[in-house]
Amino acid sequence: MAFETAEQAQRPVSAKVVVSGGFGVGKTTFVAAVSEIAPLRTEAQMTSAATGVDDATFVQEKTATTVAMDFGKITVEAGLVLYVFGTPGQDRFGFMWNDITEGALGALVLVDSRRLDECFNAIDYFESRNIPFVVALNQFDGAPMHNEADIREALDLPASVPIVRTDARQSQYATDTLVQLLAHILETLAASASPVPAQRPAPVVTTDMRDRAANALAAERSA
Amino acid sequence: MGFEPEAEQLIEDGPMARPYFLTGGRTRSDAGELAVEAMVAAAPDSAPPADAELRAIHELCQTPNSIAEISAKRSLPLGVARVLVADLWGSGSLEVLETTRSDDIAIVRRLLDGIRNR
Ligand SMILES: Nc1nc2c(ncn2[C@@H]2O[C@H](COP(=O)(O)OP(=O)(O)OP(=O)(O)O)[C@@H](O)[C@H]2O)c(=O)[nH]1
Ligand SMILES: [Mg+2]
Numbered sequence: 001m002a003f004e005t006a007e008q009a010q011r012p013v014s015a016k017v018v019v020s021g022g023f024g025v026g027k028t029t030f031v032a033a034v035s036e037i038a039p040l041r042t043e044a045q046m047t048s049a050a051t052g053v054d055d056a057t058f059v060q061e062k063t064a065t066t067v068a069m070d071f072g073k074i075t076v077e078a079g080l081v082l083y084v085f086g087t088p089g090q091d092r093f094g095f096m097w098n099d100i101t102e103g104a105l106g107a108l109v110l111v112d113s114r115r116l117d118e119c120f121n122a123i124d125y126f127e128s129r130n131i132p133f134v135v136a137l138n139q140f141d142g143a144p145m146h147n148e149a150d151i152r153e154a155l156d157l158p159a160s161v162p163i164v165r166t167d168a169r170q171s172q173y174a175t176d177t178l179v180q181l182l183a184h185i186l187e188t189l190a191a192s193a194s195p196v197p198a199q200r201p202a203p204v205v206t207t208d209m210r211d212r213a214a215n216a217l218a219a220e221r222s223a
Numbered sequence: 224m225g226f227e228p229e230a231e232q233l234i235e236d237g238p239m240a241r242p243y244f245l246t247g248g249r250t251r252s253d254a255g256e257l258a259v260e261a262m263v264a265a266a267p268d269s270a271p272p273a274d275a276e277l278r279a280i281h282e283l284c285q286t287p288n289s290i291a292e293i294s295a296k297r298s299l300p301l302g303v304a305r306v307l308v309a310d311l312w313g314s315g316s317l318e319v320l321e322t323t324r325s326d327d328i329a330i331v332r333r334l335l336d337g338i339r340n341r
Contacts, residue, residue: 011320011321011322012262012320012321012322013321013322013323013324013330014260014261014262014321014322014323014324015323015324015325015327015330015331015334016258016260016323016325040291040292040295042294042295068294068295068300068301069259069291069301071260071289071291071292074338076333076334076337076338077333077337080330080333080334080337081321082334082338083260083289085259085260085291095302096300096301096302099259099301099302099305100259100301102256102258102259103258103260103323103325104325105324105325105326105331175338175341178338179335179338179339182331182334182335182338183335185331186328186331186332186335189326189328189331190328
């Protein structure tokens with residue numbers, strides 16, 4: 001970038017993708033599967049967090065629910081890091097989504113095919129913000145193996161949104177899914193005419209803000 | 224679906240009341256917005272801030288932390304941690320250690336190749 005100082009240019013670069021979807025679809029499991037560090041989790045016991053709120057009928061082994069986020073990390077090469085954030089599953093924590101998704105490259109929407117309607121909110125959210133996303137069907141035991149066309153119709157997804165299969169419990173499978181998401185993001189960015197599509201989230205640290213921060217720091221040091 | 228309740232409503236409705244009190248009710252910092260993954264650290268030789276919560280964050284950031292980690296370690300809601308960290312960044316107490324990218328094709332290509340080939 002033209003405005004960067006030498007110091008800023010050699011700072012490590014990071015980017016972020018978000019793992020989303022409805023309640024109990026395997027978001028926390030997915031982030032743990034792809035992360036190189038023990039993921040940061042902010043979870044609460046189901047007994048207090050979910051009383052009368054969530055339908056855990058299909059996720060019986062489930063004992064904890066995410067109340068804020070899951071946070072994983074992949075060091076791709078020296079100086080280049082990809083962060084993977086999981087959103088909280090319960091609707092009542094929806095107000096946190098903007099904080100988590102701002103500046104994201106794209107999103108994975110995890111789906112349990114026994115409860116397709118759980119992912120409607122996530123799909124609407126990313127669609128309305130023009131954030132590229134991929135729908136990933138998580139392989140739950142006893143889940144019907146719908147064909148892709150049926151799922152696409154049920155979710156009212158345009159042909160441009162890929163539908164893939166994953167297993168959040170298997171690191172290699174989950175990593176492959178992440179690769180599919182990045183490939184879709186790349187395609188979407190390449191297809192957009194201008195380098196900064198109008199409705200993408202604003203860059204997180206603007207040059208203006210960096211300058212102001214640098215000036216403030218310089219002023220303080222020289223004082 | 225209520226994904227974007229008004230800030231005032233959040234502040235009135237229960238658990239968010241006290242934390243947003245820490246920001247004086249603000250849901251954005253004048254210094255600008257930082258992503259939750261942004262890694263920050265105390266600026267070299269920066270003095271501890273007077274405010275107790277800001278001082279605790281500054282202390283924590285003697286080693287680098289992301290805003291997400293600060294939120295978890297200080298038991299602050301993510302949105303509140305974003306505002307307070309941005310305040311500290313704006314005043315020069317904290318430095319941002321990584322440049323975040325959200326729309327850079329070259330970066331996405333490197334991420335894709337790097338993760339695919341591992
Ligand atoms: N069979 C099967 N079970 C899975 C899979 N992924 C996750 N699970 C299980 O499903 C349950 C819910 O997984 P979580 O990762 O906690 O789901 P979550 O989306 O983070 O849940 P919330 O944050 O509460 O919305 C756990 O018991 C997981 O072990 C999968 O691919 N297949
Ligand atoms: Mg979770």
